[in-house]
Amino acid sequence: MSVEFHGVVKRYGAATAVAGITFTVESGTLVTLLGPSGCGKTTTLRMIAGLELPSEGRIVIAGRDVTTLGATQRDVSMVFQSYALFPHMNVLENVCYGLRRSGQSRDDAAKSAREGLLQVGLASYEERQPSELSGGQQQRVAVARALVLKPSVLLFDEPLSNLDARLRRQMREEIRELQQRLGLTVVYVTHDQQEAMAVSDRIIVMNAGRIEQQGSPRDLYERPATPFLARFMGESNPARGTVRRLDPTQVRVRLGDVEIDVANATATDGDAMVAIRPEAIAVERPGDAPGDFSADLLAGTIAKASYLGTHMEYSIDTEAGTLFATCPRVERPLAAGDAVALRLAPRGVIVVES
Amino acid sequence: MISRAPLAWSVAGLLAALALPWYALQEGLDSGAWFSGLWSSEDYASGLAQIVAHGKWWLAPVLSALVACIVAALVPTTRQRRGTLLLLAGTAGLVLFVAQALGIGLRGWTAGWLTTLFGELDGRQVGLGAGGAVALVALLSLLSIGLALRGAFGGDAFVAGAVTTVAASIVLFTAWPILRILVQAFQDGDGVLAPALLVERLATEKIWSLRCLSGGGRCGVAWNTLFLALGCGAGTTALGLAFALIVMRTSFGFKKTLRVLTVLPIVTPPFVIGLALILVFGRSGLVNQFLEWSMGIEPTRWIYGFHGVFLAQLFAFTPVAFLVLIGVVEGVSPTLEEASQTLRADRWSTFTTVSLPLMRPGLANAFLVGFIESIADFGNPIVLGGDYGVLSTEIYFAVVGAQLDYGRAASLALLLLVFALGAFFLQRRIVGSGSYATISGKGDSGLPTPLPDAARRAAACVALPWAAFTLLLYGFAFVGGLVKVWGRDYTPTLDHYAKAFAVEHTADGLIWTGAAWNSFWTTVKLAAIAAPLTAALGLIAAWLLVRQRFAGRATLEFATMLSFAVPGTVIGVAYVFAFNVPPIEITGTAMIIVLCFIFRNMPVGVRAGMAAMSQIDRSLDEASITLRGRAPQTLFYVVLPLLRPAIVGALVYGFVRAVTTVSAVVFLVTAEYELATTYIILRVINGDYGLAIAYSCALIVLMLAVILLIQFAVGERRLGRRAVALTGGPA
Structure with a gap:
């Protein structure tokens, strides 16, 4: 019916x-x-x-x-x-x-x-x-x-x-x-x-x-x-980046100093609105990250940190703007002012408008 | 289902046109004599016979429209297109109906330009009868079914029909008579338009003189009316506020008793207070007698005039202001007062800077209610006014007195209407724009702040003696019916009651020999007919206004409220003008009195219904509708059971107001249909106070009995163990 x-x-x-x-x-x-x-x-x-x-x-x-x-x-x-x-x-x-x-x-x-x-x-x-x-x-x-x-x-x-x-x-x-x-x-x-x-x-x-x-x-x-959808369906960080097409199914997104390859079939080359899911941002201490500030890591400073029991929530100042990230590791929390390196998982980086 | 309805209505309309007399009969339908003359007699003929046998060709298009509706109901077509067809045919029929009804009267064409346009008409018609009325209703119904089929009114034919019925009846029985009075005011005795005449009638010393201010002579009736209304508005508001504050904001012990005061004026014919004042202050009243006995002062006629009417109106209408202001005081959010106190304001400054300003719109409202009540009052001025004429009594004397000047009556009524509507619009503006919505949906956990001592003492000093005196007046009114001649012979007696309500037991059974029985039974009968109709129409209108969305909703609401503001005297005169000539010729019948009752009192039913309905969550109706309950079923099974208190209210009010009303019906009663109030007024004018008082007391008892009966019959609302779940669930 x-x-x-x-x-x-x-x-x-x-x-x-x-x-x-x-x-x-x-x-x-x-x-x-x-x-x-x-x-x-x-x-x-x-x-x-x-x-x-x-x-x-x-x-x-x-x-x-x-x-x-x-x-x-x-x-x-x-x-x-x-x-x-x-x-x-x-x-x-x-x-x-x-x-x-x-x-x-x-x-x-x-x-x-x-x-x-x-x-x-x-x-x-x-x-x-x-x-x-x-x-x-x-x-x-x-x-x-x-x-x-x-x-x-x-x-x-x-x-x-x-x-x-x-x-x-x-x-x-x-x-x-x-x-x-x-x-x-x-x-x-x-x-x-x-x-x-x-x-x-x-x-x-x-x-x-x-x-x-x-x-x-x-x-x-x-x-x-x-x-709107990226904001409304779950949380996301709006950021500005540039897009370059690699092949029909993939684009390379540049955010600040980092480049990430993302599956996408429609975006065109040039400046773009990018949404980053908070759970796709891995927050790491600079010392822990392999390759120490390598090209695929975004450098930042913790602005705010809150403990929510199941996970941590961080606001992080970066070159691509202030990003909101969730982190399941609660045993060694970071504090405001700490320098961090952010790794972005490709499935959580979404080109919404180009 | 829905395609059967238009067929049924068009067949009903046509049957009425074939088998019922089209025009009104002198003797009424129930004699049955019309049946044999349905074809041959011009008086009794049906619609079809009028066309074919009696040359009334102008009825033919109306009947054709009904036939067209049958066709529209039968042809196989889409919903939408059937709707359009019915709408067209219905509207055409209705327009033609109205055109012929207004255009052709007792002496052919009703207006000169029609004669010039179409030539002399060889034919005439009298007032509408059963056949015509049914045909008219059928056309209206077909039109509304057409609208519903086209998707208007949520596609619901019942809603569409209800809206058209309510709208049409308001147009016919409120708007049309008032329009007639406007026209009449601009016409001379022969019905010729003469706008200058209105100016001439109104611009006289008798109406506008201000000589009373400069010391000599009397003021005009317009000023008299205004002065009285201003005084009454101010006085009742001040007294009402004092009462409301005592009841709501002090720990005064007799609050219940004070609340009873609000019921009294509802069950009291409006002139009873005036009568009681005569018993106390009149020439042979207690005060004058005491003064004469103790100090030898000559009895005066002091009470007759401004003082008397003013006092009587204060007593009569203070409870109304009280009722209004209880709600206003209740509406001031205690939290705001608590907030004020936490901001270092003491009780007195909280009262003057927070509570009173919040009440200001409510006070304005109460003032204007008092104002409107005063200018509409007829009973007290006629009983106590003496030489102090006001507009309502002037209109009365213009119509029933030796003057018999309808034009003058209409002009005065117009003036009164302007006053009333002016006050009404002022009230809407003040209340509409300045209303502080202090009752929110959220629970208010604050505690009302007790009144500051000074204010409490002031309120108590004014209100309590006043309340005592009001009760005393009612006491005198009661006792006055039980003594031989007030002021001269205080021997206890039941003579007055016997004279009014004697019953003799003879061989032929009971004979109602009392002088009052005739008017008593007429009153009871007509009020009993009018009350359920008033309640039904009022509640249906309320349901439409609150629950349905349709084009013209705001206009309809305004129209129902408007008749609220029109003084009874104006309505009465308007009915006489509008309904003593075709197309609706019902002056002198019981029907016109019943109609007047219904349309005078309906607005209160509408208000009560709207208030009650807005407390019932709309989703309950919608749930019923999505559960296959059609609109009438929803109304019957869901809305009405939840509205029992409002039904009781509307029924009680419809009955009680019908019994106590004077101003409107005083123009409509005849020897055959005399009402209790008009009978009593005549007794008072003749100085027969004993009988008048006895009769009034009997009426009060009757009304209290009826209130209990209605309460018992309609019953309580059943809501499970708690009466809080009206929202359809926990909010």
Whole structure:
């Protein structure tokens, strides 16, 4: 049950929330709309749901043009950020609600609802009021309520944002497991890049109402197409360098005094914006480095050092600018003022704009 | 589903045009006599018969539009195109309907230029009847279904229909009458436009004289109205603030009792306070009698005039200001006051430099509410005004008195409307621009700072005696109905009640012989019809305004609020002008009174509904919609159950205001449909205070009973064990 957007625009008066986007969500996959707040991802999700109708363009769900259909007439259901459990109904009544509105008899609805609650592991909670459940349990009820309608597409609007960090990991694994077990088509909205990478088959990154890039989590992390993406997908250090093409698949990037050969098929010769991943910077004491300040090492001075338990974080002043680096070696930390040599791993040096 | 709806509506419209009398009947539909004359009689004929047999060709395009809608509903085509077809046919039908209804009246063309343009018309039409009304509703519905099919209103036909219904009814029963009064003000007695006449009517000594200031003679009614309103606004705001501060910021022990004060004016007919003042200060009132007895001072008519009306309005409207200001004082964030105190400000300077400035917009609001209440008040000035005329009473005498000068009434009403709207816009500007949003979504953990001692003492000195005196007045009003003749013979008696509410048991069963029964039952019946309609319309409008996004939403909200600001007297006169000629000819019927109740009181239902609905998270509605609940189901299963308190409020208010209102309906009542309040006013004017008071007390008891009944019938909102989860989850 695929979802297709064709040149969809959404305007509110003079403001444009979504500025002409086209994408396809394949049947049986989990696709995440990712982006900073105000990028239009929630508006896009609500247009899939039919809670907003597009100002321009076409929306096709499961082969049917639904552009002008309201939410009730679409075969889509949604899990809300606030869960939106009806406070005047108990758990079973909440899960039955959609089935009853679809015309099922009371008994049939209750039967399907119980199966749904079983799927999310809340079988013994049917008589509870929503206010008597924990956040995670409310979340599961909301999922069960959407699931029992067997929709073509299931939508999640920032479903984990009201949960604490530990529960968040557990719930996102549960959602992913449920999606794969039942082969659901899911569109998921979040602003959390890690969460998106953990649950998605594909990610669509949005910015300022447009699609910035789409692809698999690995694609986006390792081959961000724009400086925005390099910043937004994980952390990265922006730096200026020069690019020279070696062969169709490789370029040589010059940063300060160092040169690194990087896999790249598109960049052209000349000045370029380069993003350096913090985990790709190996921080070494000058004495430890073999070859002592050789051509592939970048010299620098530690400006700030913080201890984070699992790793160290350093800010390092170099000729290519101040770089932020993480270092798993916590037993012999460096201190501010120490001179260091930086080795850059080629897979963490990304030419984003030339 | 959706393609069946347009078919049903167009068939319904056509059936109405075929099988119901198109025009209004003198005797009403229920007699059944119309059935045999559906084709042959010109009075009873259906729409089709009017065209074919009675030469009313101008109805033909309207019926054709309905036929076109049937075609549009049946032809196989896309959603979008069907929508366009329905929209076109519906709009065309509606425009033609309105054009013929306005253009052709009792004596052919209604305007001279139409006659010049098309020549004499051989035909006439009376007011709209059942057939025409149903056809009109059908056309409106088809138009809105067309809009929904084209994707407007979120593609939801119910929402589209609701918006058009609310908008059309506001246009018809609020905007149109007010427009009529504007036109009337510019016309002479024969309906010819004469703008100079307005100036002539308004530019008189009687309205604008300022002689009372220079010492001799009386001021004009316009100034009288303004002086009174300014005084009332200032007085009620000061008193209301004192009450609010005592209740919110001191440890005063009888807060509950003070809160009861806010309920009293809602269940009290507006002139009861005036009556009670007469009992105390009137010529044969307690004070005058005491002075005469102790010091031999001749009783005076001091209370009749500015003093009396001013006092009565202060008593009557202070609770309203109190109600407004409780919210304002509550809204001042305690954290800001605590911040001020940590910045070395003592309690007094915190109060004067932080708390009071934060309340300023609220105080302005309370002042203007008092101002508007005062200029709209009719009951107190008519009871206590004496020679001190104000605009609302002048309008009354222009219409019902010997003058019978509609043009003058319309001109005065226009002036009153200008005053009211001026105050209304001023209020919107002040409150709109200067509002400090001190109630944030975040929890405020601060503790309210107690009032500084000086302010507390001042508030207590003003408010508590005033509260006591208010209760005393109500006490007198109650006792006044239980003595023979106030001021002369204080023998306890039930005579007044007996005279009003006697019931005789005879062989033929019960006979309601009391003088008040007729108006009493009429009032109860009409109020009971109006209350649920008021609540329904108000809550649906609120739901649309809060929950739906559509073009013209802001305009619709403004229109519902506007009728708030229009004084009842103006509405009453406007209804008389607008609805005593075709196309809507309902003056003298019960229907016009019910309509007046509904559209007078709906704005409060809208406000209450909007306030309640904005506390319910929007995602609850959206969850229901994505769970296959269509708009009406969402409204019924999710929104309304969560809105029970607002429903109770709207029903109670709709009923109680219908029972207590005077100013608007005083122009609409007839001998057949006499209402309790107008009956009482007439008794007061005749000096029959005992009966008037007894009747008023009975009304208060009735309303308290109804409030309890409604509360019981609608029931409590069921929210599990805690009533905090309205947001649909922990935020």
